[in-house]
Amino acid sequence: MWYNGRMIDLHIHSNRSDGSDTPEEIVRKGAALGLRAMALTDHDTVRGSLEFLETARNLGVETVPAVELSVRFESGEVHVLGYGIDPRNPDLTAGLEFFRSARLDRNRKMVEQLARVGYPVTFDEVVACAGDPELVGRPHFAEALRRRGYVKTTAEAFDRLIGDHGPGYVPRRFMDAAEGVRLVREAGGIPVWAHPRLGFSNDSIVKILGKLVPKGLAGLEAYHAEHTPRKREDVAAIARGRGLLVTGGTDYHGKLKPGLALGTGFGDLSVPDELWDSLRSSMKSAK
Numbered sequence: 001m002w003y004n005g006r007m008i009d010l011h012i013h014s015n016r017s018d019g020s021d022t023p024e025e026i027v028r029k030g031a032a033l034g035l036r037a038m039a040l041t042d043h044d045t046v047r048g049s050l051e052f053l054e055t056a057r058n059l060g061v062e063t064v065p066a067v068e069l070s071v072r073f074e075s076g077e078v079h080v081l082g083y084g085i086d087p088r089n090p091d092l093t094a095g096l097e098f099f100r101s102a103r104l105d106r107n108r109k110m111v112e113q114l115a116r117v118g119y120p121v122t123f124d125e126v127v128a129c130a131g132d133p134e135l136v137g138r139p140h141f142a143e144a145l146r147r148r149g150y151v152k153t154t155a156e157a158f159d160r161l162i163g164d165h166g167p168g169y170v171p172r173r174f175m176d177a178a179e180g181v182r183l184v185r186e187a188g189g190i191p192v193w194a195h196p197r198l199g200f201s202n203d204s205i206v207k208i209l210g211k212l213v214p215k216g217l218a219g220l221e222a223y224h225a226e227h228t229p230r231k232r233e234d235v236a237a238i239a240r241g242r243g244l245l246v247t248g249g250t251d252y253h254g255k256l257k258p259g260l261a262l263g264t265g266f267g268d269l270s271v272p273d274e275l276w277d278s279l280r281s282s283m284k285s286a287k
């Protein structure tokens with residue numbers, strides 16, 4: 001796609017969730033790339049937003065505080081981006097606490113479950129793999145199981161023990177998609193469905209929009225590193241046909257998603273900054 005404007009990246013993870021770069025490093029890298037606007041969209045947390053906004057102020061990059069919520073639609077997992085949320089909003093704080101305690105409870109239960117099926121690891125061992133008790137997820141369980149010598153690789157840990165149907169897996173309590181959308185709205189933000197073509201067909205996207213747009217969903221992330229060019233076009237067309245916002249970003253995770261670069265994804269992504277102008281006007285009218 002030929003585009004005469006500047007590029008933006010509205011989907012970025014820092015080391016406050018499961019990326020490797022600090023929020024400050026991300027802003028510096030984005031500024032060096034000449035990005036016009038960036039959004040920090042850590043999973044279920046806004047811990048990095050202050051550092052992100054502060055750094056950007058001195059570097060001339062436009063930024064917006066944001067978040068990516070993992071929520072449930074029927075039996076599937078949907079990710080909802082919230083742009084322009086107020087990181088200090090009490091409803092948001094309470095909502096994010098739900099995610100925090102759901103993860104913590106799940107992790108404690110997985111320690112018990114793994115012992116029950118014959119693969120004991122301690123919670124401390126798992127935390128040591130994550131570096132921060134707030135950040136523990138299944139990849140760290142996989143690493144702890146590997147260090148104990150139960151499995152040779154992370155992939156084997158998922159295949160044999162902690163994959164979605166594995167004997168050592170415990171699901172966490174999920175929030176409904178509609179509730180996630182409402183939470184973003186309550187916090188003054190604009191809810192956008194992240195990477196909808198990872199896991200859903202065009203037809204099911206249209207059906208789900210029928211449920212979530214009335215709840216306040218405002219846009220679709222069409223431009224995503226892992227959407228093929230065809231999927232990007234399809235999602236943009238679905239959004240535009242319904243007067244919804246179109247957004248885009250790489251889903252950068254630093255070293256933790258090797259080969260995926262800030263701003264350009266796998267090399268073929270270029271998110272036009274006209275999308276930022278539309279999102280920004282929506283954010284202004286939401287205030």
Ligand code: AMP
Nearest residue numbers: 136137138139154155158159162163164
């Ligand atoms: P959690 O949110 O703690 O349940 O962990 C989910 C994370 O585990 C995902 O974001 C993936 O990074 C990773 N994961 C899930 N399934 C697999 C799998 N089959 N192989 C490798 N990694 C996986």
Ligand code: ZN
Nearest residue numbers: 013018043253
């Ligand atoms: Zn992530």
Ligand code: FE
Nearest residue numbers: 068079194195
């Ligand atoms: Fe996501």
Ligand code: FE
Nearest residue numbers: 011013068251
């Ligand atoms: Fe993401």
